[in-house]
Amino acid sequence: xxxxxxxxxxxxxxxxxxxxxxxxxxxxxxxxxxxxxxxxxxxxxxxxxxxxxxxxxxxxxxxxxxxxxxxxxxxxxxxxxxxxxxxxxxxxxxxxxxxxxxxxxxxxxxxxxxxxxxxxxxxxxxx
Numbered sequence: 001x002x003x004x005x006x007x008x009x010x011x012x013x014x015x016x017x018x019x020x021x022x023x024x025x026x027x028x029x030x031x032x033x034x035x036x037x038x039x040x041x042x043x044x045x046x047x048x049x050x051x052x053x054x055x056x057x058x059x060x061x062x063x064x065x066x067x068x069x070x071x072x073x074x075x076x077x078x079x080x081x082x083x084x085x086x087x088x089x090x091x092x093x094x095x096x097x098x099x100x101x102x103x104x105x106x107x108x109x110x111x112x113x114x115x116x117x118x119x120x121x122x123x124x125x126x127x
Contacts, residue, residue: 017089018086018089018090018091018099018102019091019099019101019102019105021085021089021091022085022086022089022091022102022105023105025082025085027072027074027078027082028082028085028086028091029106029109030072030073030074031068031072031074031078031079031082031083031086032086032091032092032098032102032106033072033106033110034068034071034072035068035086035092035096035098036096036097036098037071037096038063038064038067038068038071038096039063039064039067040061040062040063040064040094040096041061041062042057042060042061042094042095043057043060043061054090054093054094057094058087058094061094063083065079065080065083068083
């Protein structure tokens with residue numbers, strides 16, 4: 001079983017509180033957006049059918065915090081604090097994915113910023 005399959009149940013979690021925390025803080029938004037590109041090393045995937053202990057998996061996962069700081073364009077101290085918030089609230093997962101709700105919010109935010117840069121208003125897209 002791959003980590004993608006093993007973490008599916010965690011990725012599908014509807015953690016509104018964790019995502020609300022992320023949305024209120026631009027540093028957490030930047031960190032969450034950069035998370036899929038952060039270098040990390042996970043242990044071997046679990047055998048099929050085995051439940052994943054997320055906390056045990058986090059303990060065995062190595063994360064490149066300095067690289068994450070560079071990707072998110074924030075200070076390393078902010079990364080260390082933000083990691084605790086994003087991880088502790090279940091917004092990011094060890095395999096480099098985000099819960100679906102956080103992923104959707106980030107995609108909508110990015111699309112809105114792109115449209116804004118080009119001076120396109122949301123209603124104009126349907127014309």
